[in-house]
Amino acid sequence: xxxxxxxxxxxxxxxxxxxxFLWTTDAFVxxxxxxxxxxxxxxxxxxxxxxxxxxxxxxxxxxxxxxFTGAEWGALLFIGIGGSAIATIALTKAFFLxxxxxxxAVIVLLQQTQPIxxxxxxxxxLKEKLPQFYYPLSALAVIGVYLIVFxxxxxxxxxxxxLSVISTNFSDPVGVQASLLGLxxxFLWxxxxxxxxxxxxxxxxxxKYREMTSYRFIxxxxxxxxxxxxxxxxxxxxxxxxxxxxxxxILQLLYLAVVxxxxxxxxxxxxxxxxxxxxxxxxxxxxxxSLFVILPLLRQQLPSTIQMVGAAILIVSTxxxxxxxxxxxxxxxxxxxxxxxxxx
Numbered sequence: 001x002x003x004x005x006x007x008x009x010x011x012x013x014x015x016x017x018x019x020x021f022l023w024t025t026d027a028f029v030x031x032x033x034x035x036x037x038x039x040x041x042x043x044x045x046x047x048x049x050x051x052x053x054x055x056x057x058x059x060x061x062x063x064x065x066x067x068f069t070g071a072e073w074g075a076l077l078f079i080g081i082g083g084s085a086i087a088t089i090a091l092t093k094a095f096f097l098x099x100x101x102x103x104x105a106v107i108v109l110l111q112q113t114q115p116i117x118x119x120x121x122x123x124x125x126l127k128e129k130l131p132q133f134y135y136p137l138s139a140l141a142v143i144g145v146y147l148i149v150f151x152x153x154x155x156x157x158x159x160x161x162x163l164s165v166i167s168t169n170f171s172d173p174v175g176v177q178a179s180l181l182g183l184x185x186x187f188l189w190x191x192x193x194x195x196x197x198x199x200x201x202x203x204x205x206x207x208k209y210r211e212m213t214s215y216r217f218i219x220x221x222x223x224x225x226x227x228x229x230x231x232x233x234x235x236x237x238x239x240x241x242x243x244x245x246x247x248x249x250i251l252q253l254l255y256l257a258v259v260x261x262x263x264x265x266x267x268x269x270x271x272x273x274x275x276x277x278x279x280x281x282x283x284x285x286x287x288x289x290s291l292f293v294i295l296p297l298l299r300q301q302l303p304s305t306i307q308m309v310g311a312a313i314l315i316v317s318t319x320x321x322x323x324x325x326x327x328x329x330x331x332x333x334x335x336x337x338x339x340x341x342x343x344x
Contacts, residue, residue, distance in 0.1 A: 013283040015271030020286035022264040024294060027104045029252050029260070031095045036242070036249050039092035040235035042256075043085065044224040049257035051221050054214045061211035072203045075195040080219025083192025085227075087185040089234055094181035098174050101295075105303045106175070107182035108291050109148055109311050115322045116141050117190030125194050126202060133324055140317035147310025148303070149179045213265075277326035281319060288315055
């Protein structure tokens with residue numbers, strides 16, 4: 001299909017937006033599995049499915065691991081254990097807390113902090129120049145985060161008459177825990193982006209994207225399997241009591257692993273091939289913004305007014321930061337980089 005003057009239409013941004021929308025749906029499918037699995041069991045099952053799919057690539061790329069330096073191994077272990085295993089467990093734990101979907105909006109919106117983390121960490125680890133606009137935009141993002149979690153910290157609510165008040169319930173411990181887990185996942189994903197960039201662009205070993213992805217998943221899978229049988233705050237519960245899940249649960253597992261985990265990654269990179277990084281950053285807004293479409297469809301309550309203001313501040317500040325940074329450096333600095341899909 002062609003536009004005027006023989007120029008082809010570029011559907012790249014549409015594929016990026018579709019991938020971002022799929023990331024949002026992760027929260028609702030994941031929350032629905034809280035009755036069937038513990039967070040570690042669920043994340044381990046997802047990684048098992050992905051490892052099976054990626055087995056041919058993994059087998060072919062394993063010999064290259066023998067050429068890794070100590071620094072590359074350190075980066076890989078951080079990506080696999082921190083960015084893939086622990087971050088996804090933290091996010092899953094956060095979604096499992098409270099009533100279904102109770103904290104989904106807060107947790108999803110807090111993931112928008114990843115550009116701040118990634119750019120700051122790249123400055124520390126890779127010695128990349130920190131642009132001057134980083135400081136005011138980061139400060140705005142922190143204000144946005146505070147407004148998003150403000151009702152959870154203070155018990156802020158709305159009266160029937162529509163007046164905003166501070167209730168006598170001055171804190172929501174479960175909500176605070178969910179918010180901290182969401183921020184932990186954002187920190188691990190944001191910093192793992194930098195470690196992934198190090199291996200792909202700054203290390204002596206020439207590692208391809210597909211190889212790096214397979215390494216990430218196998219490291220995470222091995223770590224998660226150990227966690228199932230080692231008593232710890234993250235695991236130790238062993239295999240699921242029901243080894244043969246229902247058809248519905250199987251479909252949900254496949255959706256998380258194949259659609260959200262792998263298909264969204266393929267869509268994202270297919271779109272990124274023909275889309276400038278700074279433009280891609282704008283279309284990735286479909287990730288947090290689609291939440292405000294999905295929640296009403298599920299008849300779930302939207303965030304409060306103060307949270308909406310905070311979300312707007314956070315999204316605008318971090319998207320502006322990503323846009324300016326990627327325009328300046330040519331590197332996509334959002335939560336999605338060469339090796340790190342937002343989910344497993």
